[in-house]
Amino acid sequence: MSVLVVDFGAQYAQLIARRVREAHVYSEIVPASISAPEVARRAPGAIILSGGPKSVYEVPAPALDPGIYELGIPILGICYGAQLMARDLGGQVEATGAGEYGRTTLTRTGASSLLSEWPEESTCWMSHGDAITLAPAGFVVTARTPGAPVALMEDEARGFVAVQFHPEVGHSERGQELIAHFVHHVAGLAPTWTNTSIIEESIEAIRATVGEERVLCALSGGVDSAVAAALVIRAVGRQLTCVFVDTGLMRQGEGEQIEETFTRQFGVDFIHVKAAERFFDALGGVTDPEAKRKIIGELFIREFEAVARELAGDSHGPRFLVQGTLYPDVIESGSAHAANIKSHHNVGGLPADLSFELIEPLRALFKDEVRHVGEELGLPEEIVWRQPFPGPGLGVRIVGEVTRERAAILRAADHVVVDEIKKAGLYHELWQSFAVLPAVRTVGVMGDGRTYAYPIIIRAVTSDDAMTADWARLPHELIERIANRLIREVEGVNRVALDVTSKPPGTIEWE
Numbered sequence: 001m002s003v004l005v006v007d008f009g010a011q012y013a014q015l016i017a018r019r020v021r022e023a024h025v026y027s028e029i030v031p032a033s034i035s036a037p038e039v040a041r042r043a044p045g046a047i048i049l050s051g052g053p054k055s056v057y058e059v060p061a062p063a064l065d066p067g068i069y070e071l072g073i074p075i076l077g078i079c080y081g082a083q084l085m086a087r088d089l090g091g092q093v094e095a096t097g098a099g100e101y102g103r104t105t106l107t108r109t110g111a112s113s114l115l116s117e118w119p120e121e122s123t124c125w126m127s128h129g130d131a132i133t134l135a136p137a138g139f140v141v142t143a144r145t146p147g148a149p150v151a152l153m154e155d156e157a158r159g160f161v162a163v164q165f166h167p168e169v170g171h172s173e174r175g176q177e178l179i180a181h182f183v184h185h186v187a188g189l190a191p192t193w194t195n196t197s198i199i200e201e202s203i204e205a206i207r208a209t210v211g212e213e214r215v216l217c218a219l220s221g222g223v224d225s226a227v228a229a230a231l232v233i234r235a236v237g238r239q240l241t242c243v244f245v246d247t248g249l250m251r252q253g254e255g256e257q258i259e260e261t262f263t264r265q266f267g268v269d270f271i272h273v274k275a276a277e278r279f280f281d282a283l284g285g286v287t288d289p290e291a292k293r294k295i296i297g298e299l300f301i302r303e304f305e306a307v308a309r310e311l312a313g314d315s316h317g318p319r320f321l322v323q324g325t326l327y328p329d330v331i332e333s334g335s336a337h338a339a340n341i342k343s344h345h346n347v348g349g350l351p352a353d354l355s356f357e358l359i360e361p362l363r364a365l366f367k368d369e370v371r372h373v374g375e376e377l378g379l380p381e382e383i384v385w386r387q388p389f390p391g392p393g394l395g396v397r398i399v400g401e402v403t404r405e406r407a408a409i410l411r412a413a414d415h416v417v418v419d420e421i422k423k424a425g426l427y428h429e430l431w432q433s434f435a436v437l438p439a440v441r442t443v444g445v446m447g448d449g450r451t452y453a454y455p456i457i458i459r460a461v462t463s464d465d466a467m468t469a470d471w472a473r474l475p476h477e478l479i480e481r482i483a484n485r486l487i488r489e490v491e492g493v494n495r496v497a498l499d500v501t502s503k504p505p506g507t508i509e510w511e
Helices: 015-021 036-042 068-072 081-089 177-188 193-210 223-239 254-266 278-281 287-311 327-332 367-376 404-425 476-489
Strands: 004-008 029-030 044-049 076-077 092-094 102-107 121-126 132-136 140-145 147-154 158-165 215-219 240-246 269-274 321-322 357-359 432-438 444-448 447-464 494-499
Touching: 004 015, 015 029, 015 177, 036 068, 044 081, 044 177, 068 081, 076 081, 076 254, 081 092, 081 147, 081 158, 121 147, 140 432, 158 177, 193 223, 193 357, 193 367, 215 223, 215 287, 215 447, 223 240, 223 254, 223 321, 240 254, 240 287, 254 269, 269 287, 278 287, 278 404, 278 494, 404 432, 404 447, 404 476, 432 494, 444 494, 476 494
Parallel strands: 004 029, 004 044, 044 076, 076 158, 132 147, 215 240, 215 321, 240 269, 321 357, 447 494
Antiparallel strands: 092 132, 102 121, 102 140, 140 147, 147 158, 432 447, 444 447
16 A cells, blocks of 8 residues: 655655655655545555645645545645644644744654654754644644644544654654654555566566567666566567667766676677767757757657667567656656656657557656665666766756757766766765866966866755755865866866755755
8 A cells, every 4th residue: 555645735745755655664745735536546545745845824725625634545744734734623723922933842742653763852843933833632632842842743533743843864862763654553554565576566567568569779888778678678678669769968988888787698689870970960059948848859769769769670669668767856857746857858748649668667766766676676877876867968968059069069078077076085975076168268377388278167966856956065176176176187178166965945956
């Protein structure tokens, strides 16, 4: 059984879903507009109401179909979700004027099945203005903070729990323990969502979908498409042909590495399409980042269609295309309840007249889950733990028009950045580290002469899942080594800067 995370616009909705999965129970995010009949149809084992930026008394403010409370399903309310539960069930929520933000001391106030092994005081993470001041009938208040007289309330008979703080964030002591206790003991859900179960369910679904048909897999060199390919190989074996499209926008040595890995380890049919000239021609004069993503996405598909026609000859060619689409790709590309942050080439950038049926075995997974599945499938470490690389490649790390010259400069610069990060032993500690090239030129002085060349931006971030990220505090000595090498070794570069923007407000990639 699964857990539905009802999203009320929370910054941490995706993190809640991940925490449930870390407790080995499958979870998915649904909009606040979901109806009681739809919840009943899905028959989840539990529901979690997320936080959100609104007050429960704002007009309009997200609401929950009251029929959901009557379905007999255990519910955990977090922050806004806790206040909504309190108000909907007859309690009281007020603007006390004593909001809490950041680390706060949580004090136990009574017997609690959730907190039975907790100390009398612990640290939790708060972010609220309003506060629950009166618990509804049937609830017992079991914890408070200085600004929240009802920081935790429980209705054991109905399996309802509400917490004013955010157990899903790492700053809340034992927060993961609280979520796991709710899922396993209050809701009674068994920890069956494991790497093995993910693989088994994916293989079964792929076989049921594909049958005896032939399949193409779009390999990009990153972990996502590699794991997707490995799953399909496990499911249908020789029915798969892997295709690597060299767009001219890849990292240094990318094509050679991915070809060697998949032909050596898996022995599958592998086609290396050298399409750089077609991509550069299509991107000529284009500066809008969304336009670039859509052009790259469509041309990717056209290249795969050409391969499919060649493989078909006079017979029926491959009908299915495998992609390494992840859950964050889907969320960021927009939906009925999520804003379009940017169109991922394999989601929002696909052409309307797509001639393939898509196989996306990783569509419900976060990056860390994909890595663990890759390890279970036996993929080499250099693939599994490679830093993420955008599908459009260097095309979205060149801010402005993409040209052959700029791509060559950026590829060389990116190699320098990654090489120094690896030498410093930081590669696996960072979520991503790379170079960005803004399509502007700056004046410099080299060898007593004037230069007019490009700047390079160093971008390095830490993250758990790319939904949020913090800029990495690289040692000054490392930054100096990178900058010196960039200017000394990469022709066309005369200035280096460091990006110190977190996500939000920025994104990890520049476009």
